[in-house]
Amino acid sequence: MALAALETIRDQFPILKETIRGKRLVYLDSAASTQKPDVVIDTISDYYRHSHANVHRGVHALSQRATDQFENARRLLQGFINAREDAEVIFTKGSTEAINLVAASWGRTFLQPGDRIMLTEMEHHANIVPWQVAAQQTGAEIVVVPILDDGSLDMEAMAKLLDERVKMVGVTHVSNVLGTVNPIAEITRMAHAVGAKVLVDGAQALGHLRMDVQAVGVDFYTMASHKMYGPTGIGALYGRRELLDAMPPYQLGGGMIRSVTFEKATYAALPDKFEPGTPNIADAIGLGAAIEFLSPRLEEAHHLESDLTHYSHERLSEIPGLKIHGTAPGKAGTISFTMADVHPHDIGTILDSEGVAVRAGHHCCQPLMARLGVAATARASFALYNTRDDIDALALALRRVREVFGL
Amino acid sequence: MMSELYQDLILDHNRAPRNRRVIEHPSHEADGHNPLCGDQIHVYAVVRDGVVEDVSFVGQGCAISTASASLMTEALRGRTVEEAEAIFKRFHAMLTDDAAIDGFPEDGLDKLQAFAGVREYPMRVKCATLAWHTLHAALAGDGRVSTE
Numbered sequence: 283m284a285l286a287a288l289e290t291i292r293d294q295f296p297i298l299k300e301t302i303r304g305k306r307l308v309y310l311d312s313a314a315s316t317q318k319p320d321v322v323i324d325t326i327s328d329y330y331r332h333s334h335a336n337v338h339r340g341v342h343a344l345s346q347r348a349t350d351q352f353e354n355a356r357r358l359l360q361g362f363i364n365a366r367e368d369a370e371v372i373f374t375k376g377s378t379e380a381i382n383l384v385a386a387s388w389g390r391t392f393l394q395p396g397d398r399i400m401l402t403e404m405e406h407h408a409n410i411v412p413w414q415v416a417a418q419q420t421g422a423e424i425v426v427v428p429i430l431d432d433g434s435l436d437m438e439a440m441a442k443l444l445d446e447r448v449k450m451v452g453v454t455h456v457s458n459v460l461g462t463v464n465p466i467a468e469i470t471r472m473a474h475a476v477g478a479k480v481l482v483d484g485a486q487a488l489g490h491l492r493m494d495v496q497a498v499g500v501d502f503y504t505m506a507s508h509k510m511y512g513p514t515g516i517g518a519l520y521g522r523r524e525l526l527d528a529m530p531p532y533q534l535g536g537g538m539i540r541s542v543t544f545e546k547a548t549y550a551a552l553p554d555k556f557e558p559g560t561p562n563i564a565d566a567i568g569l570g571a572a573i574e575f576l577s578p579r580l581e582e583a584h585h586l587e588s589d590l591t592h593y594s595h596e597r598l599s600e601i602p603g604l605k606i607h608g609t610a611p612g613k614a615g616t617i618s619f620t621m622a623d624v625h626p627h628d629i630g631t632i633l634d635s636e637g638v639a640v641r642a643g644h645h646c647c648q649p650l651m652a653r654l655g656v657a658a659t660a661r662a663s664f665a666l667y668n669t670r671d672d673i674d675a676l677a678l679a680l681r682r683v684r685e686v687f688g689l
Numbered sequence: 690m691m692s693e694l695y696q697d698l699i700l701d702h703n704r705a706p707r708n709r710r711v712i713e714h715p716s717h718e719a720d721g722h723n724p725l726c727g728d729q730i731h732v733y734a735v736v737r738d739g740v741v742e743d744v745s746f747v748g749q750g751c752a753i754s755t756a757s758a759s760l761m762t763e764a765l766r767g768r769t770v771e772e773a774e775a776i777f778k779r780f781h782a783m784l785t786d787d788a789a790i791d792g793f794p795e796d797g798l799d800k801l802q803a804f805a806g807v808r809e810y811p812m813r814v815k816c817a818t819l820a821w822h823t824l825h826a827a828l829a830g831d832g833r834v835s836t837e
């Protein structure tokens with residue numbers, strides 16, 4: 283990305299002008315949550331100033347305006363992931379709720395004793411625990427695909443484990459620890475060949491790479507707005523209509539009903555069936571603005587973030603005692619590392635004192651931490667507003683860690 | 690600023706923790722766990738006639754939690770249980786309460802003052818107090834504590 287273009291992108295993120303403990307903010311925690319551009323912030327406040335009313339309910343003009351904007355956001359998301367129809371996009375609180383929806387609704391309806399749910403060793407707790415509960419409730423069992431030492435999925439092991447007993451394959455698109463980009467098209471082909479459905483956790487992917495749900499052929503794809511420049515508290519589930527139609531509602535209430543007597547209810551059509559209650563209207567509209575911001579810049583962002591990933595691997599490899607966890611080819615801009623015996627929390631605090639924001643901990647991936655043989659890692663992660671200067675600041679601050687600990 | 694948190698005293702007790710050992714027949718013991726960072730600690734104490742005659746720990750953690758455990762064992766050995774609990778209260782206040790910044794002027798406890806810098810990093814208070822919470826649970830007869 284040309285320097286001028288980068289400057290204008292950074293200018294659109296007001297928070298990047300903050301100083302932390304007197305130092306320039308170097309924000310390297312976008313995998314936890316990205317910062318928000320002006321257009322997203324303004325869209326949300328404009329909505330509340332000029333358009334707010336409840337959706338799908340009123341006969342008055344404001345309700346219509348709110349409904350139009352809310353449904354337009356759904357269409358923006360549909361277009362962004364190339365879903366066949368907008369009704370296949372269900373708004374949720376985030377990726378976590380989207381996975382819970384599928385595990386509870388699809389899982390409890392279609393899983394039977396002896397069925398298998400296939401997960402991978404690099405899954406986030408959000409894509410493990412809901413399936414554990416579904417397994418307990420249905421008598422299904424969980425099988426786990428291991429990773430290789432570079433952090434890529436062991437595809438041979440997956441092929442061996444995959445047979446007709448497997449009814450669901452749950453896999454993250456991009457690992458929030460290793461940065462690994464999983465071959466979800468290949469996984470989907472393999473799963474469909476044995477009759478299994480595929481749920482891809484897209485929380486870490488959509489802000490960084492182009493996804494086409496029809497081309498890949500996934501059955502379910504989950505999204506997290508706050509990791510793709512949109513607001514918190516909103517996300518979505520994509521599901522193929524045929525599957526969503528066959529699934530029972532996840533939560534029950536108003537707005538998802540066709541008719542109710544005290545004896546029985548018939549449910550509304552998609553997507554309303556899965557969206558009872560008043561939805562998070564403002565943030566859905568904010569997510570729409572984020573997609574309009576991101577989509578035209580996505581390829582450029584991908585290019586920039588690949589450069590930063592390369593550059594940071596180079597710079598961090600120069601630091602004695604530093605170990606990077608996850609070196610799979612084509613990995614995304616998420617760099618987990620440990621440093622000799624220094625606890626990642628101490629690394630995180632010292633970096634913070636230098637104005638460098640990274641995350642330290644198990645990243646909601648305790649099984650993966652066990653596989654890596656660490657209690658925790660420090661993690662730097664990138665977005666389209668980061669620069670090589672940010673990586674240099676990280677490398678410098680890491681040298682400070684070595685100094686403090688006398689390494 | 691950083692030198693205030695990672696002082697030589699803390700770094701020294703992290704590198705070479707005192708009383709990191711098993712006590713074979715403790716009168717009290719408890720497990721402590723900080724699920725956020727995976728810190729694990731086991732604290733042992735020998736209490737006789739209301740006096741903490743010996744106190745030790747084993748476990749893995751960050752520099753702040755390891756040094757805090759180490760300095761805790763030094764500070765509390767030979768104190769009565771009431772004194773130990775009072776020191777824990779003051780230690781906690783020093784990390785969290787702006788009014789309590791001059792936590793430990795007196796001899797024998799002044800080293801605990803090294804943790805005053807943690808106040809600038811509220812996310813790390815749990816690290817600095819894990820061993821203390823665990824000892825508190827051991828003395829109260831609860832075998833397990835989590836700082837969640």
Ligand SMILES: Cc1ncc(COP(=O)(O)O)c(C=O)c1O
Pocket residue numbers: 313314375376377378379406408409454456457458483485486505506507517
């Ligand atoms: C891989 C992965 N899955 C799921 C989630 C949860 O997403 P959300 O915050 O939208 O619930 C996260 C984010 O923490 C994640 O990194």
